[in-house]
Amino acid sequence: MELSWLPGISDGKTSSPKGRSRMTFVLPPLPFDRKALEPHMSGLTLGCHYDEHHRGYVAALNALTRGTALEKLSMRDVVLETEGDPKLKTTFQNAAQCWNHEFFWNSMKPDGGPKGEGELFERIVADFGSIDSFNLAFIESAATLFGSGWVWLVEEKQRLKVVATNNALPAITLDVRPVMVCDVWEHAYYLDHHGDRKGFVKTFLTHLANWDTALARLKSIAKP
Numbered sequence: 001m002e003l004s005w006l007p008g009i010s011d012g013k014t015s016s017p018k019g020r021s022r023m024t025f026v027l028p029p030l031p032f033d034r035k036a037l038e039p040h041m042s043g044l045t046l047g048c049h050y051d052e053h054h055r056g057y058v059a060a061l062n063a064l065t066r067g068t069a070l071e072k073l074s075m076r077d078v079v080l081e082t083e084g085d086p087k088l089k090t091t092f093q094n095a096a097q098c099w100n101h102e103f104f105w106n107s108m109k110p111d112g113g114p115k116g117e118g119e120l121f122e123r124i125v126a127d128f129g130s131i132d133s134f135n136l137a138f139i140e141s142a143a144t145l146f147g148s149g150w151v152w153l154v155e156e157k158q159r160l161k162v163v164a165t166n167n168a169l170p171a172i173t174l175d176v177r178p179v180m181v182c183d184v185w186e187h188a189y190y191l192d193h194h195g196d197r198k199g200f201v202k203t204f205l206t207h208l209a210n211w212d213t214a215l216a217r218l219k220s221i222a223k224p
């Protein structure tokens with residue numbers, strides 16, 4: 001059976017018994033408790049990020065799409081439908097941030113990070129040379145990204161690579177398969193790490209990154 005969505009990402013809608021999609025966009029549940037990532041990500045940081053920022057993007061998207069044809073689409077399709085349209089720039093930005101944040105929450109888990117074995121570990125060693133080289137590339141990409149954005153592990157033409165996107169731009173707008181992402185907007189780390197973006201990303205890679213979901217996304221037959 002073909003999957004409709006990548007693991008760790010929904011269509012952004014409430015479910016209904018008959019699967020109808022004429023519903024407003026919803027804030028998807030966190031895959032863990034707000035304090036579950038402590039001490040590596042505080043409950044205060046996660047709570048503010050989810051309850052204020054992510055919730056705010058969902059509310060803005062609902063207000064912007066209410067009564068329009070976009071309201072009927074999945075979150076992914078709103079992103080792809082509005083990308084590049086100057087009249088729908090704010091709608092795109094809010095939909096993209098909704099998509100990015102759900103993907104981000106599911107890119108983390110308690111006691112995350114590489115375990116030194118497994119298929120994803122082998123793929124990363126094959127494409128980056130070593131886990132250390134991958135970590136350096138990911139951290140450097142975050143450190144050199146000017147302003148706010150996202151750092152992604154993606155698959156492009158059967159090879160894993162690291163890419164960074166500015167502001168709200170999601171990797172689904174690129175011709176790649178996103179498998180993991182780290183939010184490097186300041187709101188993701190300032191309360192815990194102040195201005196130390198590198199320190200936050202290093203913590204993400206070492207203690208939070210959900211390699212199980214990343215591998216499931218890599219192996220999924222669903223469209224990115």
Ligand SMILES: [Fe+2]
Nearest residue numbers: 053183185188
């Ligand atoms: Fe964020």
